[in-house]
Amino acid sequence: MRKRWSNWAGNQRATPQNWVKPRNLQEIATAVGEASAQGRKVKVIGSGHSFTGAAVAQDVLVDLSLMTGVISGPDADGVVEVEAGITLSALNEYLFLQGRALQNLGDISYQTVSGAISTGTHGTGVHIGGLAQQVVGLTLVDGTGNIVEIRESDDLLRFARVGVGALGVIGEIKIRTVPKFALHVEEKPMRLSYVLDNLEDLVDRNNHFEFFWIPHTKWALTKQNNRTDLPLQPIPRVKNWWQKSFLENTAFGMVCRLGKLFPSLIPKLATALPGSGSTSYVDDSFRVFASERKVKFVEMEYAIPHEHCRSALEDIERVIAEKSYKVSFPVEVRFTASDDNVLSTAHARQSTYIAVHMFKGSDYGPYFASVAEIMAKYEGRPHWGKMHFLTNEQLSRLYPQWTEFLEVRDRLDPHRTFHNEYLGQVFGE
Numbered sequence: 001m002r003k004r005w006s007n008w009a010g011n012q013r014a015t016p017q018n019w020v021k022p023r024n025l026q027e028i029a030t031a032v033g034e035a036s037a038q039g040r041k042v043k044v045i046g047s048g049h050s051f052t053g054a055a056v057a058q059d060v061l062v063d064l065s066l067m068t069g070v071i072s073g074p075d076a077d078g079v080v081e082v083e084a085g086i087t088l089s090a091l092n093e094y095l096f097l098q099g100r101a102l103q104n105l106g107d108i109s110y111q112t113v114s115g116a117i118s119t120g121t122h123g124t125g126v127h128i129g130g131l132a133q134q135v136v137g138l139t140l141v142d143g144t145g146n147i148v149e150i151r152e153s154d155d156l157l158r159f160a161r162v163g164v165g166a167l168g169v170i171g172e173i174k175i176r177t178v179p180k181f182a183l184h185v186e187e188k189p190m191r192l193s194y195v196l197d198n199l200e201d202l203v204d205r206n207n208h209f210e211f212f213w214i215p216h217t218k219w220a221l222t223k224q225n226n227r228t229d230l231p232l233q234p235i236p237r238v239k240n241w242w243q244k245s246f247l248e249n250t251a252f253g254m255v256c257r258l259g260k261l262f263p264s265l266i267p268k269l270a271t272a273l274p275g276s277g278s279t280s281y282v283d284d285s286f287r288v289f290a291s292e293r294k295v296k297f298v299e300m301e302y303a304i305p306h307e308h309c310r311s312a313l314e315d316i317e318r319v320i321a322e323k324s325y326k327v328s329f330p331v332e333v334r335f336t337a338s339d340d341n342v343l344s345t346a347h348a349r350q351s352t353y354i355a356v357h358m359f360k361g362s363d364y365g366p367y368f369a370s371v372a373e374i375m376a377k378y379e380g381r382p383h384w385g386k387m388h389f390l391t392n393e394q395l396s397r398l399y400p401q402w403t404e405f406l407e408v409r410d411r412l413d414p415h416r417t418f419h420n421e422y423l424g425q426v427f428g429e
């Protein structure tokens with residue numbers, strides 16, 4: 001019987017003909033070369049944390065769970081070389097023991113390094129790019145089974161860092177790290193109007209600022225994380241369990257389930273969220289950035305030019321009210337620097353990321369469609385790993401080097417060995 005694969009959210013599934021677990025680059029090259037010669041399609045999976053069908057394998061599924069080691073480093077420049085299947089959390093632990101850290105992270109660390117960079121995974125921090133921006137070299141197997149090493153000085157790196165799995169199977173990655181650091185965390189509810197009136201100050205003043213606007217209320221939960229030399233003062237264990245495990249997962253999950261059964265209760269339930277109070281603590285950066293996520297959901301996230309943050313949020317607030325959508329998940333808002341990776345959602349523009357979520361099993365379609373319409377108005381670029389409805393034609397207008405990316409794809413994957421339905425949607429063939 002064939003083994004079945006599904007993603008974290010459970011909205012993408014595959015039953016591939018072959019499930020291969022290479023142990024090194026050469027074995028990846030053999031698997032891809034054979035599949036390509038037989039006209040079969042190959043897809044590599046990471047940790048399955050994308051909501052889109054990006055990792056859905058039709059014929060041959062490449063699973064890098066035997067390629068999770070650190071190859072070398074950190075060297076004198078702080079560069080570490082890893083096998084592509086290593087998870088961010090394993091890398092974080094390794095780096096910590098070496099006195100190093102990743103410069104920034106998203107809000108979980110279950111992803112593989114290769115899966116995270118391939119979809120343009122990012123955290124928050126207006127002066128910092130996404131994770132892919134830290135990659136200074138990688139080695140991939142192209143669509144005909146050739147091993148291609150890409151160095152920092154090669155222009156190809158700007159294409160391959162965020163490759164959406166279309167250019168090859170990445171086997172090894174060189175990634176820049178920084179000396180380990182602690183963050184002083186301040187979490188507190190603020191009026192949404194206050195956040196928007198003081199947005200530039202909050203975003204500029206803090207190393208990492210983000211907020212979660214709670215639909216049906218005028219409140220936002222804010223997080224201000226700043227580098228500090230203060231001694232560590234983690235949240236006490238019991239408080240940590242209460243806040244991060246019970247309130248953010250168990251209790252929140254119950255609220256979501258109740259809201260799914262009785263949607264009309266959601267606006268009332270939402271008013272309880274700002275009451276979760278204020279917290280301040282100091283901890284190692286990787287423990288601060290990444291949280292546990294036990295409540296399952298589907299998510300859509302767009303990057304828009306930073307200057308449109310306020311109007312885009314006001315539009316979302318308006319559409320929720322006008323269409324009477326009942327939304328139990330906060331709208332997450334983050335900020336990053338512009339970068340030069342060709343398919344990075346922050347390519348050549350400082351970006352605000354706006355993410356909407358719906359509890360797993362809820363009817364997300366109409367709400368997400370309305371938000372997508374708003375994002376289109378602001379030239380929003382969808383996260384490659386999160387739900388969206390855009391096609392090749394629309395996407396081509398959002399990325400100045402779209403044609404060049406397609407040319408690189410023609411060169412590295414001339415027979416479309418890495419094709420699947422999702423790549424058909426976004427690249428057109």
Ligand SMILES: Cc1cc2nc3c(=O)[nH]c(=O)nc-3n(C[C@H](O)[C@H](O)[C@H](O)COP(=O)(O)OP(=O)(O)OC[C@H]3O[C@@H](n4cnc5c(N)ncnc54)[C@H](O)[C@@H]3O)c2cc1C
Pocket residue numbers: 008009043044045046047048049050051054055064084085105106107108110111112113114115116117118119120121122123164165166168169170171293383384385386
């Ligand atoms: C709970 C949750 C929280 C999240 N938080 C954030 C966040 O804070 N910020 C953010 O930006 N995103 C976030 N995401 C999205 C997530 O970071 C991305 O979808 C990421 O791609 C998932 O990594 P993965 O290892 O699970 O890869 P997968 O989802 O398994 O794969 C993603 C893509 O990468 C390709 N790929 C994987 N490995 C390779 C390889 N070796 N070579 C070539 N291609 C490869 C796959 O084929 C696929 O196209 C979150 C997702 C979830 C479910």
